[in-house]
Amino acid sequence: MVRTSRLAARLLASADTKQLETGLGKYRCKYGLQRQRQLAACTSMIFEHRSILSAALSRCRPIVVFLFLVCGSTYNPVFFKILPGFKPVRPVFEIYMNFITRVPKTTQSVAKDFGDICYDILRIRCSSNTSSLTIAEINQFLDKLSSTYTSSKKSENTEKLLQPLLMKLSGFEQKWLIRTILRDVKLTGISEKAVLSTYHPDAKELYDASNDLEKVCTTLINPLNRSSGIEISLFNPFRPMLADRLSESKILMKMSNKPFYVETKLDGERTQIHKRGNKYGFYTRRGFDYTSSYGADPSVGNITPRLHNCFRESVTSCILDGEMVAWNVNGSFIVSKGENIDVKSMSPTGGLVPCFVAFDILLLNDEVLSNLPYKERLKLLESAVKVRESVLHFPNRKLVSTKMEVADLLNEAIDQREEGIVLKNPDSVYKPNERKGGWVKVKPEYVGDMMDHLDVIILGGYHGQGRRRNMISMFLVGVAVPFLEGKQLEFYSFARVGSGYSDKQLMGLLEKLNPYWQKWDKNTLPPMIHFGKEKPDVWINPSMSAVLEIKASEIVSSNSYKTGMTLRFPRVQRIREDRAWDSCMTLSESVTDDIPAKKRIKLAGCTTVVAAPFQSADTSHVKSLFTCFSKKEICVLNGSDSLTKQELERKVVSGGGVVVQHPGHSTFCIIAVKDDMRVKSLRNRPKWDVVSPAWLLRCLNVDRLVPLRPQDLMVVTRGTEERMIQNYDRFGNSLREPTSVEDVASILQRVKDLENPAQLSIYEIANLEHEIFGQVHKYGIFRTCVVYVDLWETISDPNSQNISRELEIVSFDLRIYGAQVCNRMDPSVTHVLCDPVSYPKRAAVWKTMNHGREVKFKLVRLEWVEHSIKKGSLVDEMAYYP
Structure with a gap:
């Protein structure tokens, strides 16, 4: 600080403007570039970075004050170098990497960014001596560089400016200059928020509201002065709210x-x-x-x-x-x-x-x-x-x-x-x-985890709306189904898809399909295509169609399509021009299959690689040691690290059972450990019981089929559910069999859950009233309102003096008509009811309190309650603002 004061005094005594700029430039170089180099040398030490940053900004602050008071400048030598990507005070450079240098195709070192790449190349070709250039001179160069943006010969002018400057700088200095030009200095562990907060506690809030780094330097020179309120203003662009x-x-x-x-x-x-x-x-x-x-x-x-x-x-x-x-x-x-x-x-x-x-x-x-x-x-x-x-x-x-x-x-x-x-x-x-x-x-x-890609075939199309009203813009897709010997391949409708491809891709696809579209007519339907309730505007013979690769979030049940299911949020990933029409996905490859196993087909040329956790086990050498699952068909969907799918399948075979990979009409049950997407799909259409492996192990232990218990079931069919009601109470406790020690914990947990039900929220009650009465109920006008009534002299203290008898009477009306009236102020309060006529200063107190709250409440006079009751619904609060 002493050195800073002496330098400022010397500069004030000088009448030479050039000398003033030179002095400032040397100071900037000494205390700006020095700190910038220190920041670069400590890339792995985040806390040291921030300490250095704080020191650099503190040292530069007196110069900023001096410049502001004497010259009217708001320049901060460190701030603008650390944050070059923020809204610039000079025009954009519009210089990209290829303007600076051509990077070799191969390099022996691994660089983190373009500046590092340049440094790796330049350090053995350039002088290692530090240049004598000041930051003032660098800034003059950057101003000239930005002026070339509007020039018709900007590329030529840029090269003329860059070449002599780069010849004067060391490789290390060139790296930081390049990063500054590209507006990305790559300071590890220091975010823009950290930089702004180090300069001033209100800096980030002001920058978000103004998007102006120069204004931040001007307004927040003193770190001890806090801003009372930062607001958006005209012709000062702010950083918009994000989703x-x-x-x-x-x-x-x-x-x-x-x-x-x-x-x-x-x-x-x-x-x-x-x-x-x-x-x-x-x-x-x-x-x-x-x-x-x-x-x-x-x-x-x-x-x-x-x-x-x-x-x-x-x-x-x-x-x-x-x-x-x-x-x-x-x-x-x-x-x-x-x-x-x-x-x-x-x-x-x-x-x-x-x-x-x-x-x-x-x-x-x-x-x-x-x-x-x-x-x-x-x-x-x-x-x-x-x-x-x-x-x-x-x-x-x-x-x-x-x-x-x-x-x-x-x-x-x-x-x-x-x-x-x-x-x-x-x-x-x-x-x-x-x-x-x-x-x-x-x-x-x-939304959720996306499924693996599915190859489906186009069976029909729909005319678009608006700009696509005269063309097919959405497709009905389907899957192949098994066929009997001597009959042709058939297809079932599966889903609709209309996104994921560009207009250019759509036009290319339609160019191929347009000659073969046929208008929908129920009397002339092709025998090989089976539609559900969902009918397209046009259909196409599958042999003339195309295969699409689709991705979706999950399979859900639907009676609109012949498969009995459809896709949620489908998107086209690509048009499979490399696949023949008869090599699309088959119905037997889906989770819920309505076709008996003996009728399933596997088309030539359709090779599927299954991930290891889902591969079937080799059970050819497994001996049947028990008879508990004799001739029972069981499907194992998934396993765990301790008990894999393959191990479970071998246990089924050892119990005399038959393992299938896809459940069918004769499937006895499904075994699963994880409640994954396939289990959720089965829950939407419970055709089979999905059982935990604990039941399977109990059967093997006693070599007989033991009854299912509620805690064994992940998905329950209607028949099993009826048996559960007859044999178990609502807590899962058996009415016919002795309760084992291992079952007590799960039963007690169910008792705890059921005996302590979650309370309905005010919004759930309001929705319930609307479903029952079809409108806002007379005594539910204020159902969604959490109201604090300004009754007491000390806010939130019922023991203090009552200041409004009239408000106390109105608070009873609020309760009668559904409001939740609070004795204390908290973030859940939506309305504050006050009496500004009797107590005019009170409204100002509430307005000040509301300004500092993150979640605002609505301040209203007591007439708002009376008029809402008369109208039978909430009236606009703005008209009753005190």
Whole structure:
């Protein structure tokens, strides 16, 4: 600090601007580049990294203060070098790896990134001496380099700038310069959050809300001063809120039977629109400004002239969040981003034009809306803009509360070849750069474990909608079934699939199939194809068809298809041009098979390699030592590490049983250890009992078939279930046989589970009332409300003085009409009821408290209760805000 003060004093005394810059440059070099090199030398020591980082930023902070006060500059020598990938103060370099050097095809060392590769090559060719260049001179070079971006001869100019500079630098210095140009310095163990938090506790929050590193340096110079509130502002691009990726079980847990909005996930470019009067700004999620392309005012750009009239006259300023997509004018549909389309460079009069899909509003008429619940922001969004085809749209949106509705909407999105869906909590507030704030994206590849690939044959087709209304865009696929000697091969319908292929692949496939499509007519159906309830628009002779390789999450039962089952979330992986039409998957290769084993066929050319845990055992040398399973047909689905599938099959044979790989009509039972996907599929259609190996071992021990117990069963058929009811109580305790010691623990656990049932949530009760009465029940108006009534002088202290007798009376009304009234404030509270007329200062206290809460509550006057009861449903809380 003493050295810093002396240097600052010397510089202040100097009237020579060049000398000032040179002095600062040397200081930057000494305390900026030195720390940067130290960071590079400690790649395996994360804590030491952060210690060095903190010291570097602390040493540079006095210089930043001096620059800000004297020169008006906000430059931080370490900050901008460590985070070169953040929104730049200078234009982008647009220099890629091949502009810097050509990397040899082989190298003897293994490098972590491009900078390391260059260093491995350059260290034996360049001087090892440290250059005399200061960071000030390096920055001047970077400014010149960025100016070549707009030049028509940028490649030639870039080479002229790079060559003399690289000749002056050592190999080690070139590595860090290259990383800076490519905007990725590769500091092990130091994330952007760690860097920002080291500089100032509020730095990350401010950067997320502004996307401006320069503003972070300017605003948060003093690490001891904390910001009282950081908000989104006009023409300062923020980092948008993100959607989390969760597994299916976690999605259901997050929903908890509460309503969620489901929106179609668009394949566009995340864009925010800032508007004040006739001035517009367009920014990407990384904060890059593309206003010059889209239009700064209604007279220029490829979308602003058309977009301007979509705002209602009452809107003076606003910020919209959404996706910029390409709109096909002739077909009236959104074009996928995967088709290599640059929306920014489109002509406003071409066949493809930019179109903005708005799904959120963060500011309206200078009022920041980010702390409002999503459902309220949606109302304001719809009141602020008007939908206009090819210019501004809203995403498809639906309010759901069950797993089945989510699955149906995802299937629908897949059928329409959309990217997926997004679930949004109606009560979620907008948090910049937050991925766990209440938004969840669901794609087919996020849902469960995907099955192995299935080769199926196209049996029919369906006409598309919208842009594909005049062509076949979805297919009915099937599998081969066994045939009797002398008869032709037959096929059963299995599933519908309409996603996974590009438009180019679809057109190529249709070019082959179109000559052979035949219109559906029940009187002229081909004898070799068997359809279920699901009928296609057109069908095709299998010998003229094609084989598709499909991936799906699981097989589920369905009476719409001839196989009696179908696929969940199917997607085409590829078109199998290498496979003949008669080499598709057979029905006997599926889990639930309706065809007797003796009729199964195995087609020539169809070789299947089965993973070791699922291979059948060689039982040719196993002797039958017992008779408990005499001539009983048993299928073993899976095993465990201690008792493998092959060992279980050998035990079945040793007990006199017959092992089959696929269950049929004569199968006695199925043995399984793991509750995997195949067991779950069988549970949807319980044709066989699925039994644990413990039952099999008990039978072998006594050499007879012992009765099944509830704890032995993973899947129960109707007949077995009826026997269980006659022989066992609801806890699994036998009514006829003595209870063994080993069964006591499992029975007691069932007793514990059943005697302590989970309480119904308020949302489950509300759903139950809606199912019974078909509407909101009279005495369930406030069923989903958790209300704190502001009765006591000290919040959450019932022992303090009662300040409102009238509120106490209203609290009884709330309970009568279904509300859950709390004595203490906690995160579950959804409403706070206050009396601002009698106690006007109290409302201000609640507003301040609500501002600091992560989950906001709704502050209302007591009239809200009275008017809701009169109306018979909840009235809008905004009208009763004190």
